[in-house]
Amino acid sequence: MTRAKTDSVRATQTSLAVLSGIKALGGSATLVELADSLEPAKSTIYKHLVTLEDEGLVVERDGEYRIGLRWLEFGGMAQRYDGIYEVAKPEVRRMAVETGELANLMIEEQGYGIYIHTTSGDQAVALDTRLGKRIHLHKTAIGKALLSSFDDDRVAEIIETRGLPAETENTITDRETLFTELETIRERGVADDTEERVDGTGCVGVPIDTGDRREAAISITAPINRLQSPGRKAQLIDTVQQAANVIEVNLAHE
Amino acid sequence: MTRAKTDSVRATQTSLAVLSGIKALGGSATLVELADSLEPAKSTIYKHLVTLEDEGLVVERDGEYRIGLRWLEFGGMAQRYDGIYEVAKPEVRRMAVETGELANLMIEEQGYGIYIHTTSGDQAVALDTRLGKRIHLHKTAIGKALLSSFDDDRVAEIIETRGLPAETENTITDRETLFTELETIRERGVADDTEERVDGTGCVGVPIDTGDRREAAISITAPINRLQSPGRKAQLIDTVQQAANVIEVNLAHE
DNA sequence: GTTCTCCGTTTCGTATTTTCGAACGCCGTC
């Protein structure tokens, strides 16, 4: 089908396709639903489901298959591998409490940004930026903050492998525009976006100097009406920058 | 009903064995380390690693393979499937803040208990009860609280499939002792343990009535010296029971 | 009560893959 470098283990890919199928169908699905939406034969999917259930990666309940909690066992391990999560977590929470908005922590992996922690304040927008959510880096302030801490070669490589797909009308889809913006972010020390990923919301984000660990960034997401008030925006930027500072100091002291 | 023994997809199991191998080696490992600790040939493990890396389940960094953040993508989905997580999360946090101890939320799956949320207060013990941690239900107060909300048949089935292995000298390993204890827990409405899973710490936990959702329980973990002071223990029990109440009310109102 | 329908489950033969062990080539160290 696709390019054959060191060709992969097909059965593993099939298993993952089944898992992705469950996810695509909203988190739970019957065998027939999966067979209809996926390529492999029903019996094949069934066999994979049985295998995955044995391993705890899939659970059957009320006649439907859903993602198992075993994923958290490995996920929790990946989440705290760097130690960044544990240091940043209290500061992210403080941002959410102080501002009432949605506060996030992101790490780059394989050219994508992954939210490894999010906390909602009491006026926070309800969004899909949940734990484990994986997005293109160019689509949001926190992702652009991450990109701004990479050198141009690395950014170019990410653009090449992951592309610059649009999400809303405001998403940056042009390579030159993105590089210009990253330069601006590096000068100002803060990234922002206005309805670049989700209509009606925007973010302010800053990168975190993690020493020799993986790059990370934090952000605050807010509805645009609050974000467009200049005083409010300055306040949010201040909060994010202070939090980043605290995290950097604590990381350095570990 | 009966285990039909539709034989499993072996390659998928091998992939998972590789993942478990990485986990067993502390979260990161080289190919040779894995080949030494696992059954399959080096080249086989290598091929699986390449496949898993393509999928984001494994990431290579500094010459070592480690668990990828993609696990959080599915894990986050499993975590919040029931809606229990989001309702309980703020109350668990409140418990941690009020008491300064470690507060936990657990759900049963396939006969095991999985911590789907934990929060540390400012005096909390440092423990391995992290997000996604999977333990035998009989080994800890929160697990016994879960068991106390099941009927005897279901408890018997779990004992049969998962056993009653010991963790410390105080772990309950006898079936009758466990059933007696569960009866006591049902009467008192609260479960506790003293060094039954980890020497030096104990817990108090209560089950949560989740309606028709999956059963859940919350607990507070503390060092035994604080837990053995009667006034303190009563205080912790009170906190846990109140939190459970709030969660139950909020779940019913959804 | 009978038929119909849907869905999970099982069977089975074969072509496809996984698997293994050996060999290769890279890189830093002795």
Next chain:
DNA sequence: GACGGCGTTCGAAAATACGAAACGGAGAAC
């Protein structure tokens, strides 16, 4: 300049994942 450790590639043989079709049980329809 050889050595040792490592990730990577190769080819052949064995193992098994796969698909098509059939089974059977539970409701729904009539």
